[in-house]
Amino acid sequence: MKHAAEMLSELGLSSVDQLFEDVPREVRTNGLRLPRGMSEAEVLRHVRSMMAQNLCADDHPCFLGAGIYNHFVPSAVRTIVSRSEFITSYTPYQPEVSQGMLQALFEYQSYIAELTGLDAVNSSNYDASTALGEAASMCMRLNERKRFLVPEAMSWERKSVLRNYAAGPGIEVVEYSYDPYTGELDLEDLRSKATPGTSGIYVEVPNFLGVIDSHAPMLKQEFPDVALVVGANPVSLGALKAPGDYGADICIGEGQPLGMPMSFGGPLLGLFACRQEHVRKMPGRVIGMTRDAEGEKAYCMTLQTREQHIRRSKATSNICTNEALMAVAAAAYLSILGKEGLETLAKVNMARALKLQKLIGQLEEFDSPAFDAYHFNEFAVRTPVRPEKINKLLIKKGIIGGLPLHGHIRQLEDHMLLCATELTSDEDMERLVEALREVQ
């Protein structure tokens, strides 16, 4: 270590060991049992060759969706989020030298506000699942009730995360079922479960089965006293009604489709928006518009009295580090697509999925789609054999197949969820259909 000896001697010390004299002998360790360090060139080669064992969506048709989507990421988004000044800064505690990040995050909040039709947006949660957990707690803060209704047709991860977030405050999570023909929510069942102690109802649009539920716009009228939480795919909001316009109190969602790679499921971007009147009950960091000492427009983190570093055990959430850089990616992405781009993208996704749905529907052994409804960019298919078996066969042909659904919704044995996006070419679809033809 250069200068170490001089620095030590300025401290009146002669060895580095003396810097650790306050560590009692009985807890000291004698170094780490890890390999020696590598050169940068070796590290690059080592990790590259390790990762070469993966099959990736850049090189192989991928029909997986279910919350994480393979969308095209414009090169400029990568350029913007790779800026040193964004990627190596931290939470903008000093607003005067952090206006760039603050404004970018304010723009992100503004974009999500417009998409969701809700004025108040935080600057991110970890992912959609944790955003849902936080939304359930927020509903309880809004109306002091503790029963939270969620769809049975939802990913098991999201259910599990919600249970973990709900356990602390003692929120009872109750599932309502779906219509086995349409895949939409079962309104009778929902009515029977929305008893007087109900705090919130969570509905996903599109839902886990890819279905655009026709009940969504009437839920607020049906259950006016209950907080309505909508889980939305932000890309779909290019063509579908803003949840705030049909009465949502809170809108959450997975922001990954907005310009982020799939990255094996992380980092993601938990979207969280709510009505302006609920703003002081919301979790997470928020960026507010303000002015500087000379009256110029400026931005800073605000409403911090809700947060852990001030309220400690009484905070609305413990969240601190969030997914800020992903929020910047979303802002850059939406800026590049613009209004027409996002509208078109939403429609193209529906058109691609519809095309695939019909192609598979032509195969006698497959029931496609399994549910009779409007779909966004994915749909369930009933398969003649177990979907896992189909996926193994597809991998051999260099195709990344769909999601077996029974791991999430037990009764959907022999069902596979297939997704198509603007990156799914006609040739990809033909390759899949050819491969499925061999399945008996």
Next chain:
Amino acid sequence: MYRQAKHDRRLIMEKDGSSDFDVPFSDDLQGLEDFAPAGMLRESLDLPSLPEREVVKHYVNLSQMNFSVDNGLYPLGSCTMKFNPKYADVLASLPTVAGLHPYQDEDSVQGALRLLHDLELALCEVSGMDAVTLQPAAGAHGEFTGMLLAKAYHAKSQEPRTQVVVPDSAHGTNPSSAAMAGFEVIEIPSGEDGCVDLEALRAAVGERTAALMITNPNTLGIFESQIREIAKVVHEAGALLYYDGANLNAVMGRTSPGAMDFDIVHFNLHKTFATPHGGGGPGAGPVGVRERLVPFLPVPRIVQREGRYRLDYDRPDSIGTVRSFYGNFAVLVRAYSYILRKGADGLQEASERAVLNSNYLKRRLAPSYPAKYKELRKHEFVVSCKRLKEERGVRALDVGKRLLDYGYHAPTIYFPALVEEALMIEPTETETRETLDQFAEAMLRIAGEDPELVRSAPHNASVRRVDEVFAAKEAILSYRAFKRRAAKSSPKG
């Protein structure tokens, strides 16, 4: 002197142009005449439309109004703003990393699973724990996970313990995470020496205590030398000892949470393992545990048999999952690369240099910025601006703001509350002696500057001092809300 860029500050929503983005297959919208149920079609979408050229200009100019580690010293105490090596970014953006879907069949992601498995083992070694989950997305998320584990552990042994004890000097996330997991939080005062007061601890723990959450070194940068006694008190009460890993950068290779008898540990990979902080995230907050807590770890667990890696969901005592999928993979790839690059000796040297830099800087600042409590600190230290405030009317906040004019980020201010007018300084191991000397000179100079100049700082940043009270009063969080407010306050006509 430093001078930050000042560019056009209009929001991107206030700019005009036309987008040149092409959506693939936009000429093939067959069958979409009718695509959504009645009442579900969007009526308006008020987004800007700009060519890529304008968007890139906008955000690059914004980035120049943002101070970062790559710009200069960022001695933000408790946050470990060390340099983020660039090879890690290169690897995180490989198509074979970025292009993986989390639901892919295990056979198609063997490389990814192996990396995760190896990273878990490396973190076990650094922490002295028996197993690690990589799932949590951030430090606070790791704390929450740790608290769920403690809860599940006690529930299994039929001991419904309801309280978690934290020192008053703890990071705010500790009490907050414990409360979120449903625990009652008991705060204990620190002793005269700024460390855990053993008597207060003994009085606070009992048969209702689920865990004690502490960090070592503590938030003053002082190593809790009585750690074994603390562990004994906690364990004799039947409770668990939780290690807040925010300060792990001080001790790698010299001691470990395991050697100190901790039961649960969270790591902040964005601190100790040099992954970039991303303007506030993403980070990663893996959690390590001792053997007896392993059955409760989140699913899936990554298991290896005969060289093949698999995701194991069959863990009946598991708490389930705390987020979707396996963690912030792109961050985990960076941390793994950093560990490979550093190796055993490099990680230990990082901690040693961090401690040396911290003590050296503390000594350099001593003439104007005294630090209470004992002499020797670990990777960070806390000084007080009390004297400066009394003699010159300059507060810790003002010193922090004035540092911005010199091209340094401010230290953490007003934390921990034990120290009046606190500046919490963490220089990290990646700064040279020259940088530390220059920073010390700036700090000492500020102590002698015209108080008015300091109180009105910053003068060289993109904006002057920001009105945070106004922001909180107005609570304008989006352009939509801003336009609504403006329409309301302007006379109708």
